[in-house]
Amino acid sequence: MPESPVLAIEHLAISFAQPRPAVEDVSVVLERGEILALVGESGSGKSMTARAVLGLLPPGARATGSIRYDDRELLGLDERALDQVRGARIAMVFQEPQTALNPVRTIGWQLREALRAHGLRSRKAARERAIELLRAVEIPEPERRLDSYPHQLSGGQKQRVVLALALANEPEVLLADEPTTALDVTVQAEILRLLDRIRERTGTAIVLITHNMGVVAEIADRVVVLQAGKVVEEGETRALFAHPREPYTKTLLASVLRLPEPADVLPVVAAPAAETTPAVEFRNVHVRYGSRRRGRAFPAISDVSLQVAPGEVVGLVGESGSGKTTLGRLAAGLVPLAEGQVLLRGTDVLAAPRAERRSLRRGLAFVHQDPEASLDPRFTVGASIREPLDIHQVGTPEERDARVAELLDAVQLPASYAGRRPRELSGGQRQRVALARALALEPTLLVADEPTSALDVSVQARVLELFRDLQERLGFACLFISHDLAVIHQVADRVAVLRAGQVVEEGPVGAVFTRPREDYTRRLLDAVPVPDPNRRGRRVRRVRELAS
Amino acid sequence: MTRYLLSRLGSALLVTALASIGIFALIRLVPGDPVTVLAGPDATPAARDAIRAQLGLDQPFWSQYVHWLGDLARFDLGPSYKLGGDVGSLIADGALNTVVLTLFALVLAAVGAIVTSTAAVVGDRRWLNSLLSGLNTAAVAVPTFATALVLVLVFAVRFPVLPAGGTPPAGFFAQPDIALQYLLLPGIALALPAWAALTRFLTEALRTQMRQPYVTTARALGIPRRRIVLTQALRNALPSTVTVLGLQLGTLLGGAILVEAVFAWPGLGRLVEQGISARDYPVVQVLLLLSVVVFVVTQLATDVIHAWLDPRVRLNGVS
Numbered sequence: 001m002p003e004s005p006v007l008a009i010e011h012l013a014i015s016f017a018q019p020r021p022a023v024e025d026v027s028v029v030l031e032r033g034e035i036l037a038l039v040g041e042s043g044s045g046k047s048m049t050a051r052a053v054l055g056l057l058p059p060g061a062r063a064t065g066s067i068r069y070d071d072r073e074l075l076g077l078d079e080r081a082l083d084q085v086r087g088a089r090i091a092m093v094f095q096e097p098q099t100a101l102n103p104v105r106t107i108g109w110q111l112r113e114a115l116r117a118h119g120l121r122s123r124k125a126a127r128e129r130a131i132e133l134l135r136a137v138e139i140p141e142p143e144r145r146l147d148s149y150p151h152q153l154s155g156g157q158k159q160r161v162v163l164a165l166a167l168a169n170e171p172e173v174l175l176a177d178e179p180t181t182a183l184d185v186t187v188q189a190e191i192l193r194l195l196d197r198i199r200e201r202t203g204t205a206i207v208l209i210t211h212n213m214g215v216v217a218e219i220a221d222r223v224v225v226l227q228a229g230k231v232v233e234e235g236e237t238r239a240l241f242a243h244p245r246e247p248y249t250k251t252l253l254a255s256v257l258r259l260p261e262p263a264d265v266l267p268v269v270a271a272p273a274a275e276t277t278p279a280v281e282f283r284n285v286h287v288r289y290g291s292r293r294r295g296r297a298f299p300a301i302s303d304v305s306l307q308v309a310p311g312e313v314v315g316l317v318g319e320s321g322s323g324k325t326t327l328g329r330l331a332a333g334l335v336p337l338a339e340g341q342v343l344l345r346g347t348d349v350l351a352a353p354r355a356e357r358r359s360l361r362r363g364l365a366f367v368h369q370d371p372e373a374s375l376d377p378r379f380t381v382g383a384s385i386r387e388p389l390d391i392h393q394v395g396t397p398e399e400r401d402a403r404v405a406e407l408l409d410a411v412q413l414p415a416s417y418a419g420r421r422p423r424e425l426s427g428g429q430r431q432r433v434a435l436a437r438a439l440a441l442e443p444t445l446l447v448a449d450e451p452t453s454a455l456d457v458s459v460q461a462r463v464l465e466l467f468r469d470l471q472e473r474l475g476f477a478c479l480f481i482s483h484d485l486a487v488i489h490q491v492a493d494r495v496a497v498l499r500a501g502q503v504v505e506e507g508p509v510g511a512v513f514t515r516p517r518e519d520y521t522r523r524l525l526d527a528v529p530v531p532d533p534n535r536r537g538r539r540v541r542r543v544r545e546l547a548s
Numbered sequence: 549m550t551r552y553l554l555s556r557l558g559s560a561l562l563v564t565a566l567a568s569i570g571i572f573a574l575i576r577l578v579p580g581d582p583v584t585v586l587a588g589p590d591a592t593p594a595a596r597d598a599i600r601a602q603l604g605l606d607q608p609f610w611s612q613y614v615h616w617l618g619d620l621a622r623f624d625l626g627p628s629y630k631l632g633g634d635v636g637s638l639i640a641d642g643a644l645n646t647v648v649l650t651l652f653a654l655v656l657a658a659v660g661a662i663v664t665s666t667a668a669v670v671g672d673r674r675w676l677n678s679l680l681s682g683l684n685t686a687a688v689a690v691p692t693f694a695t696a697l698v699l700v701l702v703f704a705v706r707f708p709v710l711p712a713g714g715t716p717p718a719g720f721f722a723q724p725d726i727a728l729q730y731l732l733l734p735g736i737a738l739a740l741p742a743w744a745a746l747t748r749f750l751t752e753a754l755r756t757q758m759r760q761p762y763v764t765t766a767r768a769l770g771i772p773r774r775r776i777v778l779t780q781a782l783r784n785a786l787p788s789t790v791t792v793l794g795l796q797l798g799t800l801l802g803g804a805i806l807v808e809a810v811f812a813w814p815g816l817g818r819l820v821e822q823g824i825s826a827r828d829y830p831v832v833q834v835l836l837l838l839s840v841v842v843f844v845v846t847q848l849a850t851d852v853i854h855a856w857l858d859p860r861v862r863l864n865g866v867s
Contacts, residue, residue: 054767054768056764056767056768079772079773080772082770083770083771083772084770085770086767086768086769086770087768087769087770087771088770091768091769092765092768094761094764094765094768096761099760099761099762100761100762100764100765101762101765102762102766102780102783102784103762103784103858103859103860104783104784104857104858104859105780105783113766113769113771113775113779113780114769114771117769117770117771117772117775118770149859149860149863151859151860152863162765165765165769166768166769168769169769169770
């Protein structure tokens with residue numbers, strides 16, 4: 001039966017003006033109707049490979065080798081010829097649904113444009129086909145949605161629309177570049193199911209680009225592992241997960257954080273002594289966004305009470321819009337409090353006099369999600385770490401320099417890095433710098449907002465290890481915000497599950513994750529893709545049951 | 549939306565009020581005064597004092613100002629000092645000419661900018677980009693009166709195909725084709741700097757849009773680049789361009805004074821110029837205030853258009 005593959009990439013190399021090529025030697029074969037996962041960490045060249053297929057490389061990139069679709073060479077085709085292939089034969093779905101749609105055009109308009117590009121000119125026929133497509137990607141009330149603008153849809157719905165656009169002209173190959181990375185776990189599970197069903201129904205072959213081994217185990221038939229622009233290993237999913245040959249693949253699989261099995265018996269963490277004053281305490285806090293006068297105020301946080309004891313790490317989990325980031329910012333006084341009290345070390349921050357408020361806030365530090373955005377690109381690393389010391393005039397200038405070296409050492413970076421600028425560092429190194437800066441004033445409370453979400457799994461594992469280590473050594477309390485339950489499981493003592501601005505469940509991590517009391521927590525836990533291809537069916541069924 | 553507009557209206561009124569004080573004070577700070585102009589160089593101090601009293605210029609500043617405001621509120625603009633006739637009728641005579649010329653230039657600049665910048669982005673050839681950017685710099689750098697004179701020399705003197713100046717004898721609306729011939733040279737001279745500034749802005753805005761992820765999505769769907777520029781990028785780049793267009797109206801109003809002088813165009817620009825030379829306070833005050841009002845109203849209008857073009861603002865009222 002050896003049918004010819006629908007897409008064959010041979011010895012693809014992509015180079016920029018920079019010294020190291022982005023892709024060195026990649027050969028991948030995609031069979032009809034299969035789901036192939038292209039796995040690798042950032043910089044491995046997986047996205048560039050996919051973009052090269054459709055001639056969508058950034059300006060200045062040069063690709064050599066061969067990319068054949070149905071025995072037709074795609075590399076080197078001119079724009080006009082490529083436009084015949086793009087969308088019609090091979091389509092692509094991107095990572096960020098928030099920006100992948102035109103904000104000022106309706107969903108219907110954008111679908112009509114996609115259809116028009118490949119010959120469907122009649123408005124009436126296009127409208128019918130658009131409704132059909134929205135129905136295929138399971139968007140409720142498709143007729144009404146045609147007139148919606150992207151900002152009126154949720155992230156998951158936007159990704160469905162992007163998918164509908166890609167499927168508009170019935171392509172044989174779908175390139176999906178991290179299609180679920182920007183989505184909540186529950187939405188991710190639904191989109192993955194949808195991709196699987198589309199493949200079953202239309203026979204479209206899918207190249208799934210991802211860094212998430214859980215996603216791979218969930219859906220892929222075959223896996224190709226990329227490292228630094230080269231294919232290091234490939235194989236059938238079950239076999240590869242069971243017996244990875246290459247050390248790199250083993251590292252990738254080993255760095256995936258796993259949630260505890262319900263069967264695992266975990267020792268109950270001893271509750272911290274109750275008498276100590278909490279590092280931070282929220283007492284029935286409410287936060288509202290929007291103007292109250294117009295009666296349109298949106299409750300971001302409703303009636304939350306939560307304590308973090310000194311030296312305790314409390315994880316905040318929840319889907320986007322659940323209020324976890326708002327709660328973290330509230331501790332630092334970065335959002336206005338509508339009702340309730342925020343107490344830092346037993347003192348009501350807002351009621352305190354200005355000078356005391358300042359000293360209270362000195363004991364509080366922040367680490368943000370994106371180290372690239374949170375470090376000033378014109379400051380050297382040393383200057384960034386020193387800044388809080390300068391502002392609070394800690395010690396003599398010499399002592400401050402010594403402290404910077406000490407802090408760099410604490411986050412396991414050489415002291416010579418003080419003279420470098422953020423762009424010379426990798427993402428993981430930048431996040432270490434952000435951590436060093438946060439610890440400069442020896443805070444009693446650290447608010448960490450998704451500090452490892454922008455990092456690769458192997459880097460994430462090392463940063464989390466460092467964090468745990470520092471936390472034990474320095475004993476600061478921490479509010480650790482993450483959408484990733486496995487990360488919370490790794491670092492937190494206690495966890496609070498947020499939903500729509502309310503705490504639905506709270507308790508020791510081990511207890512909550514193994515024996516959740518609330519359905520919502522269970523649904524979140526079940527939606528986390530498990531890096532084990534053998535458990536595929538079971539999980540999906542449970543998610544479906546709970547969702548209905 | 550209504551609330552937003554009302555709040556903007558308040559600040560617009562404040563700006564106008566402050567500007568009226570500024571204008572009133574500024575023209576009195578200009579060296580020379582209407583008394584000297586009216587009485588002539590050889591007048592006796594007694595005669596000068598008499599004229600000064602007659603014009604009310606011997607009153608304290610604030611009293612003069614309040615008096616003027618009172619007159620304005622009754623739409624009584626009073627007689628001019630030197631130019632002859634009632635200020636109201638002087639303005640009424642020139643208003644149509646200036647409005648037609650400025651609007652013509654505004655449309656020319658806007659349409660011209662859309663055409664040149666989309667051409668630059670769709671074409672995207674290196675030579676085309678260098679050429680446009682060179683022309684652009686020239687158009688911004690060369691002063692309006694110079695371009696106006698060159699246009700007259702080339703198209704009215706060397707190759708006499710267009711009239712060198714004046715307004716169409718039969719008015720603007722009786723014979724539009726003739727009117728267009730009269731409008732073309734002053735219109736181009738006036739529009740050129742605004743055209744260039746808008747082109748530069750819009751080209752950059754379009755390029756920024758073309759780097760947005762939604763454009764990659766569209767390209768991956770096989771939609772031709774030209775169509776993406778015209779139907780998607782342009783639509784996203786327009787709202788911010790409208791704001792710049794509103795600001796360019798200031799350039800046009802300022803330019804009108806020079807262009808009307810060169811082309812003997814009997815409009816408000818010329819009236820301002822004559823008024824300032826003759827220190828004819830009532831004429832200049834009202835005209836400057838009028839231009840402030842036009843500018844403020846334009847800003848309001850651009851905000852409304854901006855909001856209306858962006859569905860995120862239009863439907864949610866957030867900005």
